[in-house]
Amino acid sequence: xxxxxxxxxxxxxxxxxxxxxxxxxxxxxxxxxxxxxxxxxxxxxxxxxxxxxxxxxxxxxxxxxxxxxxxxxxxxxxxxxxxxxxxxxxxxxxxxxxxxxxxxxxxxxxxxxxxx
Amino acid sequence: xxxxxxxxxxxxxxxxxxxxxxxxxxxxxxxxxxxxxxxxxxxxxxxxxxxxxxxxxxxxxxxxxxxxxxxxxxxxxxxxxxxxxxxxxxxxxxxxxxxxxxxxxxxxxxxxxx
Numbered sequence: 001x002x003x004x005x006x007x008x009x010x011x012x013x014x015x016x017x018x019x020x021x022x023x024x025x026x027x028x029x030x031x032x033x034x035x036x037x038x039x040x041x042x043x044x045x046x047x048x049x050x051x052x053x054x055x056x057x058x059x060x061x062x063x064x065x066x067x068x069x070x071x072x073x074x075x076x077x078x079x080x081x082x083x084x085x086x087x088x089x090x091x092x093x094x095x096x097x098x099x100x101x102x103x104x105x106x107x108x109x110x111x112x113x114x115x116x
Numbered sequence: 117x118x119x120x121x122x123x124x125x126x127x128x129x130x131x132x133x134x135x136x137x138x139x140x141x142x143x144x145x146x147x148x149x150x151x152x153x154x155x156x157x158x159x160x161x162x163x164x165x166x167x168x169x170x171x172x173x174x175x176x177x178x179x180x181x182x183x184x185x186x187x188x189x190x191x192x193x194x195x196x197x198x199x200x201x202x203x204x205x206x207x208x209x210x211x212x213x214x215x216x217x218x219x220x221x222x223x224x225x226x227x228x229x230x
Contacts, residue, residue: 034218046217049217104162
């Protein structure tokens with residue numbers, strides 16, 4: 001089955017640093033990748049949609065300069081949280097789907113980000 | 117725009133008992149419907165999906181769901197649950213015609229007790 005690998009699974013860093021999270025599709029070409037944020041005991045909130053080779057589309061209220069998304073290849077998308085602060089601490093999950101519109105999104109295992 | 121309502125935030129149930137997790141949706145267009153399961157500190161795993169055709173869909177781990185267009189519902193059921201089914205369950209919709217962005221419900225925590 002389709003596998004999405006997300007790395008790192010957990011990161012702890014100081015306030016003010018930038019953190020990069022990678023999302024890779026291991027056995028299919030992901031024309032579209034999605035980035036979600038999940039607060040404790042809450043649902044997933046879509047942050048942005050990225051299509052390979054083009055700029056990401058951000059949801060309302062998500063700061064594009066804060067959460068930089070790059071989707072440079074068909075198997076890799078990255079989310080960089082710039083100048084992270086404690087309020088950015090959260091569980092970030094990516095998903096990917098290929099060009100076949102009848103295939104669902106496949107999710108990574110998430111990244112637990114803790115900003116001290 | 118679409119929205120999803122999961123009517124129960126928590127559902128406690130004893131092992132081997134049946135369970136139903138409720139999901140209602142709202143949309144002005146046709147939609148695809150999904151149920152995902154999330155175990156602690158993990159991503160989401162697809163349980164089942166409804167695209168078209170038979171309104172009763174069967175998924176993994178013995179789960180099934182029934183699409184009811186008139187009631188705009190897509191309830192998830194399992195005839196006999198196991199301890200290992202304890203997890204968070206999310207109902208989601210996406211606009212028909214492509215796997216576009218998913219709109220998730222708030223989630224239902226299924227707690228199976230021995």
